[in-house]
Amino acid sequence: MNIEKTDQKIWLFIIAPILIIVALVIGIKESFLALILALPFMLLMKNQFLENKVAWKDEYSVGIEIIDNDHKKLLDLIVQLFKVLNKVKKDERAIEILDELIEYTVSHFNREEELMKKHEFPGFEKHLSEHDNMRQKIKAFRENITTNTNKVSSDALQFLQDWLVSHITVTDQEYAKFFEQKGVKIN
Ligand SMILES: [Fe+2]
Incomplete structure (x- = not known):
């Protein structure tokens, strides 16, 4: 959508x-x-x-505190970007936040992948390919900003927001359900 x-x-x-x-x-x-x-x-x-x-909503929870905290942080960074993009002299700060968002996304993906691998989640390969896809996209965004515009476009931001929310609410719920059924306790 x-x-x-x-x-x-x-x-x-x-x-x-x-x-x-x-x-x-x-x-x-x-x-x-x-x-x-x-x-x-x-x-x-x-x-x-x-x-x-x-903004974070309780229904986004995957029932794993460390992952929920990551998701909260990522959504918060996107809100910060929305705020900055509406200000004058926004670009330098917007790029700083985008870099933090990219860095945090990558470390968050690694955390999720380690958990899925450790607990032998059967949908791991599919989930990994979604992460890989996103890693490539955000890398391309960043390169495009550096080489072409030096600006964070609201289209790119909208894409990040849409992707992240749908990933948290749909894809991440799949491993959350599996962990719950398997009785995996992570916190
Ligand atoms: Fe994920």
């Missing part, structure tokens, strides 16, 4: 009727002025919405 496109549709459905009503009540010229004045507030609302969406 492309969350970004869904969000855009939601925002269109919320904002468009409001604009039409305002234009009918106060006139086209005045509503244009009101729109300009309301723009910072609308951006703030949008950011708040995105931050809430990516």
Whole structure:
């Protein structure tokens, strides 16, 4: 699912009727002025919405404290990136956070892989190939930033967020269920 496109549709459905009503009540010229004045507030609302969406939720838990803490940290770094991307002079700080996110993602993947291998999770190979895929993608993002733009694009960030949330909520739940059935205690 492309969350970004869904969000855009939601925002269109919320904002468009409001604009039409305002234009009918106060006139086209005045509503244009009101729109300009309301723009910072609308951006703030949008950011708040995105931050809430990516924030940690208890249902994401895999029942393993060390892994849950990793996932919390990764989501928190993405929220930090969202915040920074909406600021002036954002790029240097955004790249710092992205580097931390990449580094942490790699060490987190290693931690998960060690656990899956140690407890002989049957879906290990499939999970590993998802991790490998992501390792390559984030490496390519980083190289692209360095060589081409020196900017963290919101598209790249959206991709990271979508991937991470779906990985935590679907793929990671598979080994969590297996560990639970096998009676593996990790904390
Ligand atoms: Fe994973």
